Amino acid sequence: MHPQPESYLGNVNTLGPRACYDEGKRIAETLMMEYHREHKVDVRIARIFNTYGPRMAHDDGRVVSNFIVNALNGEPLELYSGGSQSRSFCYVDDLIGGLIALMNYEGALRHAPFNLGNPRELTVKELAELVLKTTESLSPLRVAPAQQDDPSRRCPVIERAKSELGFEVQTPIEAGLAKTVAYFRGVLSSSSSPSS
Numbered sequence: 001m002h003p004q005p006e007s008y009l010g011n012v013n014t015l016g017p018r019a020c021y022d023e024g025k026r027i028a029e030t031l032m033m034e035y036h037r038e039h040k041v042d043v044r045i046a047r048i049f050n051t052y053g054p055r056m057a058h059d060d061g062r063v064v065s066n067f068i069v070n071a072l073n074g075e076p077l078e079l080y081s082g083g084s085q086s087r088s089f090c091y092v093d094d095l096i097g098g099l100i101a102l103m104n105y106e107g108a109l110r111h112a113p114f115n116l117g118n119p120r121e122l123t124v125k126e127l128a129e130l131v132l133k134t135t136e137s138l139s140p141l142r143v144a145p146a147q148q149d150d151p152s153r154r155c156p157v158i159e160r161a162k163s164e165l166g167f168e169v170q171t172p173i174e175a176g177l178a179k180t181v182a183y184f185r186g187v188l189s190s191s192s193s194p195s196s
Contacts, residue, residue, distance in 0.1 A: 035048030049117025053092030054183035071137035091176035101165040115156035
């Protein structure tokens with residue numbers, strides 16, 4: 001389903017290479033609701049969509065960190081399926097604001113899931129081009145084969161978070177990428193410096 005509202009329950013290949021990731025998120029929600037029902041634990045459920053920003057691990061395998069590190073190192077940026085799949089990217093400061101608002105929320109939907117993410121969607125190829133522009137890199141884009149079970153589109157509906165939490169994305173991707181690139185520049189330059 002696209003874009004994805006909280007009512008969407010998912011379509012997961014339980015035996016695929018992404019199964020642990022996909023099913024891990026689903027079982028976490030199930031366990032939280034069981035603790036709420038059985039033990040009256042006051043839970044909140046956040047469905048976090050792609051988040052990026054400073055202090056990401058350089059080798060975490062996420063598309064933003066992969067692209068930035070490769071661009072800064074002059075290595076190719078790999079576009080699975082040519083980069084036509086789309087994603088939405090939320091800057092970490094915006095996400096943290098949403099999480100704090102959700103933790104403090106006492107409304108009627110407090111035990112329901114809340115999508116937290118950026119509703120602005122762009123293709124992975126567009127992200128790669130933005131990273132190249134931001135880093136001023138001449139790294140090439142390289143087309144790679146599709147990955148099994150990789151969703152073609154991921155974008156949240158955030159109307160519930162807007163109306164109930166006052167959640168709004170404040171940071172444009174261009175500004176968030178500039179801060180993230182500056183962070184990775186510092187990390188990579190300090191890791192390549194000779195140790196004393």
